[in-house]
Amino acid sequence: MELTSSLTLEMLGQPFLLEKRIKLLYAIAEHGSISKAAKAVPMSYKSAWEAVDAMNNLASEPIVDRETGGRNGGGTTITAYGKRLLETYGVLKEEHTRFLERLSSLTQLETGELQTIGRLSMQISARNQIQGEIISLRQGRVNVSLDILLKSGVVVHSVITKEAVENLGLKVAQKVTAIFKSSSVMLIEKAEMLNRDNYLVGRVDHLISGEDRAEVIVDIGLGDVVVAVVSLDVIKNFKLQIGSEVTVMIKADDVMVGR
Structure with a gap:
């Protein structure tokens, strides 16, 4: 048994970015055709255009641009704004997945018990919280030394216990937050x-x-x-x-x- 959940973003109280619409946008970017994209998802051609129209209507800028006519009968492309939305959704999806993994680790689904749920909503008073990526882990007898690469290019060193590394499931190339x-x-x-x-x-x-x-x-x-x-x-x-x-x-x- 495992925890699953879909990620849907709303705009103006209406469903805006759903996972199936995201798949459609990726397919449009790949194929440059609404009909080919609809088959790849899969969904009907009519449903695909209804989804595109709904997204374009709700968004502040067009997400999909439809070109008609020409020798090849036109095509369909994702706008620059649409590409940024896909990137943002990707980040949100990653965080959503991490949340579900963390929630699963705190939950005994077979017994219906949810353990130490307060840790999920805990807010930290430490003023400095900077995101980075683990680039090295060096094991000692008791502690582990980590190197965390920040987006600024600066490397931050941290020394924590082996138990903390195991509890957090830390590994190289993982996104973490340096806190002090x-x-x-x-x-x-x-x-x-x-x-x-x-x-x-x-x-x-x-x-x-x-x-x-x-x-x-x-x-x-x-x-x-x-x-x-x-x-x-x-x-x-x-x-x-x-x-x-x-x-x-x-x-x-x-x-x-x-x-």
Whole structure:
């Protein structure tokens, strides 16, 4: 017995992207013909056009472009907007699948028991949560060292227990989230870089000062940002301002991994 569920997106209260419509769009992209795409799904030619019309009507831009006439009798293509929608749906489908896998691992279907369901809806207070991909796993006697490649090209190192790796089912090439508290982020001089902890270089994007502490938001590239909460003395000593280049350090032991 296993958990299954289809993914349907609605727009204006109406079904918009259903799995069968997604299959139709992929088939149109492959064959360039609505009739061939309908046979590939399979569905009737009439149903295929009704689905295309419904999607085009609900969307803010056309998803499918129908060309009529010409020597070859015209054709059907997916617009640039339609291709972006397919990419977005693909990401949502992947997350949906991961959710079902995680839910299955917490559920004893044979007995009807749902275990520790609260963990699925848990929200984490840690300010820094950056998605990346595991590029290496190094086993130790007790702990495992992971390297996580962020979209900025920066590699973040994490050290977690073997039990955590097994519970999360972690493996190379898997998408994960590097998680660490803003209070664990320290500003340092480049000369202090001595070990295998994380040293990330970026520029100050925002500075938010309070009575005795300040929040420093550092852009490390391509939209990846690291948040540090430091004393006002640190701001003064480093002479920080918007645009300043800084190096932040996070201990590998302080980087948790979520999935």
